[in-house]
Amino acid sequence: MDRKRELQGMLLVFMGSTFWGFSATCVKFLTERNDIPVPWLADTRLFVAGALFLIVALLRDRDKLLHLFRTKSLVGWIIVYAIVAVVMMQIGYMNSIKYTNPGTALLLLEISIPMVLIYECLREKRLPTLVESIAIVLALAGVVSIATQGNIGSLGIDPLGFMYGLMSAVANAGYILLSGRLVRECGAIVTNAMGMLIAAVMLLPLGQPWDVPAGMDVSGWLVFAAIVLVGTMAAYAAFSIGVTFTGAVQASLIGVFEPVSGAVISALWLGTVFSGWDFLGGALIIAMMILVALKK
Numbered sequence: 001m002d003r004k005r006e007l008q009g010m011l012l013v014f015m016g017s018t019f020w021g022f023s024a025t026c027v028k029f030l031t032e033r034n035d036i037p038v039p040w041l042a043d044t045r046l047f048v049a050g051a052l053f054l055i056v057a058l059l060r061d062r063d064k065l066l067h068l069f070r071t072k073s074l075v076g077w078i079i080v081y082a083i084v085a086v087v088m089m090q091i092g093y094m095n096s097i098k099y100t101n102p103g104t105a106l107l108l109l110e111i112s113i114p115m116v117l118i119y120e121c122l123r124e125k126r127l128p129t130l131v132e133s134i135a136i137v138l139a140l141a142g143v144v145s146i147a148t149q150g151n152i153g154s155l156g157i158d159p160l161g162f163m164y165g166l167m168s169a170v171a172n173a174g175y176i177l178l179s180g181r182l183v184r185e186c187g188a189i190v191t192n193a194m195g196m197l198i199a200a201v202m203l204l205p206l207g208q209p210w211d212v213p214a215g216m217d218v219s220g221w222l223v224f225a226a227i228v229l230v231g232t233m234a235a236y237a238a239f240s241i242g243v244t245f246t247g248a249v250q251a252s253l254i255g256v257f258e259p260v261s262g263a264v265i266s267a268l269w270l271g272t273v274f275s276g277w278d279f280l281g282g283a284l285i286i287a288m289m290i291l292v293a294l295k296k
Contacts, residue, residue, distance in 0.1 A: 009245020013254040016239030021261030023231020024102035025269055026223045031098040032270075034215035034223075038098060042090040043200055043207025044224070049232045050196030057193045064186045068194060071185075078182055078194055085175035086199035092167030099161030101272045103263025104146060107285050108165030110259065112172035113292050114139040119177065131295050138288035145281030156277070188240065256289045 030036040057065050068074050096105035114136040121128050128136060149156025182191040200207075216224070239255075246254070259282065266272040274282075 005245050009242045010254055012238045012242030013246060014242075014257060016235045016237075016242060017255050017258040018261040019230050019235035019238065020258050021102065021106065021263075022265050023227050023235065024097055024106055024262040025265045026227045026231060027094050027097045028102050028266060028270060028272075029223055030215070030220060030227075031094065034213075034217070034220045036213050036215050036220065038091065038094045039203060039206040040209060040211070040213055041224075042094055043203040044209040045227055045232070046086070046090065046196045046200035046203065047209060048228050050193055050200055052228070052233055053189055053193035053196060057187075057190045061187050061190050064190045065194075068182075068186045068190055074182065074185060077178070078191070079198060081175075081178045081182060081191070082195045082198035082202065085171055085178055086195045087202055088171035089168055089175060090199070090203075092164045092169075092171055095164035096161055096168050099158040099164060101263075101270075101274075102266040103259055103272070103274065103282065104157065104161070104278065105165055105168070106259035106262045107142065107146060107282050108162070109168050109172055110285055110289055111139055111143060111166070111169040112176060113289065115169060115173040116176050117292070119173070131291060135288045135291050135295075138284045138291065142281040142284030142288065145277050145284065147281075149275060149277045192236070255293075256286045259286070 027041065030041055031038060068078065093105060093109060096108060100108075117128065117132050117136060121132070144152070147155055147157055147162055155162060179191060182195075186194075200209075242254075263272070263274060263282070267274070
């Protein structure tokens with residue numbers, strides 16, 4: 001029975017990772033094929049997904065939601081979290097997808113892992129361990145391979161895409177570092193709900209969700225619905241339940257399929273072409289992710 005439960009958990013984690021990769025391809029479709037502005041897409045997604053998470057929080061975690069509002073330090077903390085981990089993440093990540101492709105954007109996002117490792121070493125005033133050093137080198141080598149396409153000294157991908165990719169990685173590192181206290185005291189659902197809704201309000205001047213772009217035809221709304229329902233809500237549910245069955249380490253190992261799924265889906269759906277340097281960089285970054293997961 002335990003083995004069956006573990007296999008079910010592995011399947012759920014894999015589904016969650018695949019849904020996130022699918023969501024990245026949906027973003028590419030809307031921003032490139034339908035010419036949807038990133039601020040509008042990011043803000044509208046945050047409002048809709050945040051509202052859905054809030055409904056779940058009201059049904060399941062009302063006490064934790066009230067605890068958040070009654071604790072001044074937590075209110076300040078979640079505002080910082082919304083700015084760093086949500087606003088920066090959404091704008092950086094979606095623009096990275098727009099100017100590069102889903103696979104590359106997801107790989108650049110994972111550079112947040114060695115960023116957190118370096119931060120922890122600085123905070124603890126110590127040198128990286130051998131495993132941490134290898135992970136950092138693998139990540140840097142992977143980024144160089146993807147960014148230069150083998151021509152050291154010049155960028156082989158869109159400079160804006162690379163810049164936004166690094167921005168999303170910094171934001172994701174902020175998410176990893178800032179979310180701990182919020183999740184411990186308020187739960188992940190409340191943190192997601194309020195983080196998204198606060199971020200959505202902050203993005204209102206740029207996003208203007210009431211001004212629907214001309215490119216949002218029937219196919220556009222269907223793809224948007226897929227981003228929210230499949231790439232956000234279903235992905236979160238599958239991954240969260242799967243982790244309880246498999247444990248964090250195994251879930252982290254299976255989670256490496258997220259950038260892989262983004263690359264495969266975008267190649268099959270949008271015809272995205274990847275170079276040998278992309279494959280090499282991806283392999284190096286995925287090796288780093290596996291190494292860090294095993295270190296846990």
